[in-house]
Amino acid sequence: MSEKLKLAFVDPRVLVKNSWNPNKMSPEAEAKLRNSLQQHGHIRPILVRELDDGRLEIIGGEHRTELSIDLGMETVPVMNLGRISDEAAKRALMIDNSRYGQDDAGLLSELLSDIGTADDLAEWMAMDVDQLTALLGAAEVPDTEELLGALDDLDAIGEEEEIPVPTREIKTHQPMKFKVPVEDAEFIKDTIDGVIKAQGIEDSDSSIRAGEALLWLCRNYRGESDPASRDPIDEIDMSDDAFLRELGLEVGNE
Numbered sequence: 001m002s003e004k005l006k007l008a009f010v011d012p013r014v015l016v017k018n019s020w021n022p023n024k025m026s027p028e029a030e031a032k033l034r035n036s037l038q039q040h041g042h043i044r045p046i047l048v049r050e051l052d053d054g055r056l057e058i059i060g061g062e063h064r065t066e067l068s069i070d071l072g073m074e075t076v077p078v079m080n081l082g083r084i085s086d087e088a089a090k091r092a093l094m095i096d097n098s099r100y101g102q103d104d105a106g107l108l109s110e111l112l113s114d115i116g117t118a119d120d121l122a123e124w125m126a127m128d129v130d131q132l133t134a135l136l137g138a139a140e141v142p143d144t145e146e147l148l149g150a151l152d153d154l155d156a157i158g159e160e161e162e163i164p165v166p167t168r169e170i171k172t173h174q175p176m177k178f179k180v181p182v183e184d185a186e187f188i189k190d191t192i193d194g195v196i197k198a199q200g201i202e203d204s205d206s207s208i209r210a211g212e213a214l215l216w217l218c219r220n221y222r223g224e225s226d227p228a229s230r231d232p233i234d235e236i237d238m239s240d241d242a243f244l245r246e247l248g249l250e251v252g253n254e
Helices: 027-040 062-070 086-097 105-115 118-122 129-140 144-156 182-199 206-222 241-246
Strands: 006-010 046-050 056-060 076-080
Touching: 027 062, 027 182, 046 086, 056 062, 056 086, 062 076, 105 129, 118 129, 182 206
Parallel strands: 046 076
Antiparallel strands: 006 076, 046 056
16 A cells, blocks of 8 residues: 555545544534644645546545635645555555554643643644643653752751741632633634723733633622622623724624
8 A cells, every 4th residue: 555655635525434433522622623724834744536427536634625615725735545446445444543652741831841832732733721731730740860969969958947838829820621612712802802992901921811711700790890799780781883893893784
């Protein structure tokens, strides 16, 4: 099979789907793949085989093909395995979807730290922010030399010296997860961005900025200025034109 490999660039609209692809994709995963294609393009070619009638059938990369069409790409890279049997094509699909080996957490953490923050990476990687944050933290594990140095420092402390009590960082924020309809995601993002801009919310962490904006919306919904006040009161009209204009969102007639 390897002697018949052919790399080419073809119109994704001419590629034919197979009927036995087991890979299904959630809307969230599809959004990540879309972001990946928009930011990085095709890193690996779509795997295809040639049918008896000359058409190219997708073996691996059906979702990338569909999104490439949706994004208006004129050509995509394909690796043509030639005219192979159904069994060989299915084996190729499983090999293409398989990943051998296991990542070293420390090395992977260093690699990811070089290319972005947890928020940036979560836009296109198949992990959420919490998973990436934990993974990026693996780079902070001290190595053997650092540990030995710490032991030497302890030995150097005299009996008359008081060993400092370890302090613990105070937790100020709590991550929260939400899922929203795909068709409303852009509206929600624009609303959050509008609140951040209108209220002058500043923080180096984008997730904290978004959280402060959400808190502002919740307080306005409840009519509260003091976060300690939590008694239900009359709801405000979130569709009010003046309210939307304050957020910098467009107001139109349906």
